[in-house]
Amino acid sequence: MMKSKIICLLFLMISGMSLAQSKKMYIYLGNEYFSKLDYANAVEQYKLALSDSVSRSTMTYPYEIQVTNQKLSKSKVEVDTSLKVTMEEYLHHHIAWCYFRLHDYPNAEKHLKNTVEEKAYPHDSYFLAQSYMNNSKYDEAISQFEDYIRSPQADDELLHAAQVAMTGCYLAKEEIEKTREISVKMADTAVFNRGTANFATMYFDKDQKLMFTSARTGGVILNEKQQSEYLCDLYWVSLNEDSTWSAPTNFGRPLNSAQNDGAGSFNNNNVIFYTRWSEEKKTEQNIYLARMMDMKFFEAYKLDSSVNYPGYKSIQPYVSMDGRTLYFSSNRPGGLGGMDIWKIAIDSAGNTHGQPENLGSLINSDQDEVTPFFHEVSSTLFFSSNGHGSIGGLDIFKSHYDRETEAFSVPSNLGMPINSSRDDAYMMWDSRLSKGFFSSDREPCNGGSCYDIYEVVNEPIHIYLSGYSYNKETEEILPNVKLTFKDVRGVFPPYNIVTDSNGYYERELNYGVELFIKGQKINYFADATSVNTNSITQTTSITRDFYLKPIPQEEIEIEGIEYDFNSDKLRPASQAVLDKLFDFLELNNNIIVEINSHTDARGKDAYNLDLSQRRAKSCVDYLVSKGIDPSRLIPKGYGETQPNQLYGPDKKPVLDAEGNPVLLVESYINTFKVKAEREVLHQKNRRTSFKVINQ
Known part of the structure; x- marks a missing residue:
């Protein structure tokens, strides 16, 4: 009897030792897969260890495996290496991390709840909040983010990320x-969404072909051990006459390799840039270039270190419409943290x-900015980010680029239904921003995260356009001003509207037009403005006011007109001044003007009168040569018969003791003893001016 008890005890001990050894083996294998970023296999090993009931209460160091890929841009989270946790907590933590990296947020949430409750891993509180957010549980996410922000153990970088993410949660609740009126639907599953992953649509051969990335059966493989449904290749489709897409065609070798290839962009000159993943080093991703002729490709090659910085990722190339700029995403040194968007000149x-240029702090944050697409017509950069207040995961943002100042505007979130609580990326639009494609993992799938391609019809x-018309001198409302709208490109004829009795007008404009708008009214000089709607990507209200100046009764001097001595020949400086008068007369095409020329009092009256007439005619002839209708111009020489008035520094007429304007007659000029002063006053009489005589 005693002997049988001893045998049973020994059996139990051996069995326990065997189970303990199997647990260690599961954890060892899990750690090996984890260190290689193979989270799918790692999580299976950790789950086997967790299901084994032996030694769950065994204490272990919680940071036995260093978790380094936490999207922290500047430093690693500091940890208490003396702290111990139970083996069960340890396994829940690593299972949660695997699911988080696999974007399987429901399972990540389930296991993170265990570690957060036990408080062994303080930063898991932040990632639990992220999981809530990615699972569309925005109220729970806000509460959890608040708990982490209040925590004395919160890391500075994660603290900032939590604050940004919490803002995104509130944005999501508003969205x-x-x-x-935006329509979003999954693209045709028979064409685009087959296999395990489909993403990164891009126009190829203008808008008649699309290329995209897909992992599906029938792809390029090296041997039978590889499974093409888990390897990405580049495919293309063409637009049929009935507006459907053709069956996809694999680009084949040598563009596609037996590795992961995808996220391509065409330069409209037989060159494709694309990303290639390394199977040996999963953290290594580089941009390749392949040239083609008649859809046949030469061997692709990796771009040099100006793009592919050694030891870092460079991915998701996009080539501008003119083929001169390559945009791409990279976590290379010199960035602002995580993945940044860069650009470099290409031929x-x-x-x-x-060397590449970082797009700067308005576009790039301390987290990830990826999948750039520059919409040429609207001059707008579309990209994805989790660092600008997303509503969950990566969100698609847009930023207008001002070509004059060479600066981007503050990015704005495209909102729902384009963005979701999951990752949304690879946005691209047609030329009119009416239809587009993007990629998202919003739909559940085996493995936790699968990108699908979505079609979007923009709202x-x-x-x-609205505004008021004013009297420029009094700034009072000026009613009944005629506004003429002229299409700069000449696509449609000009049309007119009139401001109402309150000087107000409004008009709805079309997208993609450039307008010159002129305001006119009898007895007033015109005012003009321009409006360009090419860069507008959302419903917008524009204000343009018009300020019309009353036409004076007296003549208006044209400053800067010069002639050769005793000659009617215009100097080059005079022509430049008359060019401005030409623009003025073009704007005010309803007025008839008299071009006047005056001389000083020296010389014979008849000679001065003839010289001034010839000078006035020289001005008229020049303006007619530029295109002004001669019937609108009357040359008139006054010689010395109309001396100018004397004006003060404030450009107001100087008055004599009786309140009359001081005229620059010869007797007045001669009262000045200094010759240089007299010459200045004589020059004021030698002037050219114009006067409106009819409308």
Whole structure:
């Protein structure tokens, strides 16, 4: 009897030792997969260890495996290496991390709840909040973010990230309440969404072909051990006459390799840039270039270190419409943290020139900015980010680029339904911003995260123009001003509207037009403005006011007109001044003017009268040569018969003791003893001016 008890005890001990050894083996294998970023296999090993009931209460160091990929841009989280946790907590933590990296947020949430409750891993509180957010549980996420922010153990960088993310949660709650006319649907599953991953649509051969990335059966593989449904390749489709897309065609070798290839962009000159993943080093991703002829490709090659900085990722290339700029995403040194968007100059053959330029702090944050797409017509950069207050995961943002100042505007979130609580990226639009494609993992799938391609039809863009008309001198409302709208490109004829009795007008404009608008009214000089709606990407209200100056009764001097001595020949400086008068007369095309010329009092009266007439005619002849209708111009020489008035520094007439304007007659000029002073006053009489005589 005693012997049988001893045997049973020994059996139990051996069994326990065997189970303990199997647990260690599961954890060892899990750690090996984890260190290689193979989270799918790692999580299976950790789950086996967790299901083993032996030694769950065994204490272990919680940071036995260093978790380094936490999207922290500047430093690693400091940890208490003396702290111990139970083996169960340890496993929950690593299982949660695997699911988080696999974007399987429901399972990540389930396991993070265990570690957060036990408080062994203080920063798991932040990632639990992120999981809530990615699972569209915005109230729970806000509460959890607040708990982390209040925590004395909060890391500075994660603290900032939590504050940004919490703002995104509030934005998401607002977005849910909004109603938009944007239509989003999953693209045709028979064409685009087959296999395990589909993403990164991009126009190829203008808008008649699309290229995209897909992992599906029938892809390029090296041997039978590889499974093409888990390897990304580049495919293309063409637009049919019935507006459907053709069956996808794999670009084949040598563009596609037996590795992961995708996220491509065409330079419209037989060159494709794309990303290639390394199978040996999962953290290594580089941009490749492939040249083609008649859809046949030469061997692709990796771009040099100006783009592919050794040891860092460079991915998701996009080539501008003119083929001169390559945009890409990289976590290379010199950035602001995480993945940043960069650009570099390229030539028509795809060769890079100079060094890449970071797009700066308005676009890039301390987290990730990826998948750039520059919409040429609207001059707008579309990209994805989790660092600008997203509503969950990566969100798609847009930023207008001002070509004059060479600066981007503050990015704005595209909102729902384009963005979701999951990752949304690879946005691209047609030329009119009416239809587009993007990629998202919002739909559940096996493995936790699968990108699908979505089609989007944009909501109608309404552009409203309004304003008032004013008297420029009094700044009072000026009613009944005629506004003439002229299409700069000449696509449609000019049209007119009139401001109402309150000087107000309003008009809805079309997208993609450039207008010159002129305001006119009898007895007033015109005013003008321009409006360009090419860069407008959302419903917008524009204000343009018009200020019309009353036409004076007296003549208006044209300053800067000069002639050769005793000659009617215009000097080059005079022509430049008359060019400005030409623009003025073009704007005020309803007025008839008299071009006047005057001389000083020296010389014979008849000679001065003839000289001034010839000078006035020289001005008229020049303006007619520029295109002004001669019937609108009357040359008139006055010689010395109309001396100028004397004006003070304030440009107001100087008055004599009786309140009359002081005229620059010869007797007055001769009262000045200094010759240089007399010459200045004689010059004031030698003037050219114009006067409105009819409308």
